[in-house]
Amino acid sequence: MKLASRNDGSRDGRLLIVSRDLARCVDAADVAPTLQAALDRWDDVEPRLRARARALDDGLLAGEPFDAERVLAPLPRAYEWVDGSAYLNHVILVRKARKAEPPATLKTDPLIYQGGGGDMLAPRQAIPLADESWGCDFEGEICVVLGDVPIGATAVDAHRFVRLVGICNDVSLRGLIPAELEKGFGFFQSKPATAFSPVFVTPDELGDAWQDGRVHLRLHVWLNGILVGDCEAGPEMHFGFFELVQHIAKTRRFVAGSILGSGTVSNEDRKRGISCLAERRMIETIEQGKPSTPFLTRGDKVEIELLARDGRSVCGRIAQVVGG
């Protein structure tokens, strides 16, 4: 089942069910007015949403054309946005770029940061950038939406808490990161609003590509129309989403609608390309002594899409222009 939030001028949008091929949609606000409301009482509403999704996919419901330009982020305000950094190749390259060491516990203790969930960008919304010298970068990631997670939840149980899967662009301001991390309290100004795919999908939509809390599909990333990343999101996700859930729930609970990110999808094989510019700049530095790719400037276009094995889009395309 695929779900989206129509932009109806409200803060949270209006719940939509989208067809498997992303071509059509049908309103579901009578079942739950918003995606957050659906997640709040998921066990009650899921059967009714699924029945309608089946009717839409089977052609029993005509619906209307689905327009990714007219949706908000599936959760335009989320109660939690927590982002991992589970692809070790990314951690190693990016730390090298800022002349910092990877943590000693790189392979045993997940890297996670607490993001802000109040302002989630729509898939086609411009990336606000007041100052190009801040070093604006994209980060293509997989994310999951959780149901209610009790304190002390374990990785073994975590599959029960994953409601939806999507992708996101965790925009980063590279130029602001070193000074901010130097202060010791983590990211803040260096992590502006994150953008999300037009739809989020239930894990069953992924078939056997959803395995062990990992999405075994390719994430495509385009910069100004050129494919720059074609990374496998599955095998190199060192900590899967189930391990990340165990990590975040160690000392507190999470409410339904919390979003958990994978960190930048990254492969050791350089032929696969990149899901963020910082990696490319580090590779250039290693190979040529200095980076030649600039960070994003106004007018640049970033597109991110998760592809099923048959080449079809799983959750629609993020397509953002860097704005003023």
Added chain:
Amino acid sequence: MKLASRNDGSRDGRLLIVSRDLARCVDAADVAPTLQAALDRWDDVEPRLRARARALDDGLLAGEPFDAERVLAPLPRAYEWVDGSAYLNHVILVRKARKAEPPATLKTDPLIYQGGGGDMLAPRQAIPLADESWGCDFEGEICVVLGDVPIGATAVDAHRFVRLVGICNDVSLRGLIPAELEKGFGFFQSKPATAFSPVFVTPDELGDAWQDGRVHLRLHVWLNGILVGDCEAGPEMHFGFFELVQHIAKTRRFVAGSILGSGTVSNEDRKRGISCLAERRMIETIEQGKPSTPFLTRGDKVEIELLARDGRSVCGRIAQVVGG
């Protein structure tokens, strides 16, 4: 005007107006079902809420007794929980305790961390603590609830965005902090759920104690019934809430209902006592070579209250027992 959220078994509770003396309350769910809903359309609902609050205070509405045991946190789920560390005395003492240097920009660049807002504890809710070796500590703080804050908001304009003022207990797990900060991404497991006062109040409730984005009143903290802190919350708040708003809004916007904390209230004058145990332990280390006060253990009781100049409680008392 004082507002609270009655625990009616729902996720967000039911909006209550509380009398100035905290003795009585009246339901306001017909005006806005929840505090978040009121904040979402504040300009529309504020006049109606204020009219009812006046009627309650003037005795024209009888209302019913207000019971702080029967409320949730005013915002049981908040879209953002952002916490500063604006009392420099606290920063200096706590960093000394973990043998870390204060940042070089201590006095010019606010220290802020992004917390998680999904799970806010009620004022009388137990502090969950699975493992006493984590070094559980309280932190008595002032907080404000913001309206919609545009990206790039300045300190000069920030007074327009402060909707409500309250207090909180930013529970910290001191034993987990050093290893977590060592990883470079800030706090996560070391910052479990935060608890909030029974009511939040509009800034006018503070009279001239609300000045320059600071609350010029005393914060009382009791541990197991003994007053351990009687700090002035105003003069030593190096960055006021208006400066903190400017800092957080530099690269993204904030939605109505975002909560911004002051950091642990702390005074240089040691006679004023402490608002967290880490400070006392550091003072003991300086004076006696080692700390003698243990961190919290199960059954310990922490109480925090903001006192008006006439000695009356501004927003009710946080009173939490450390639980299992």
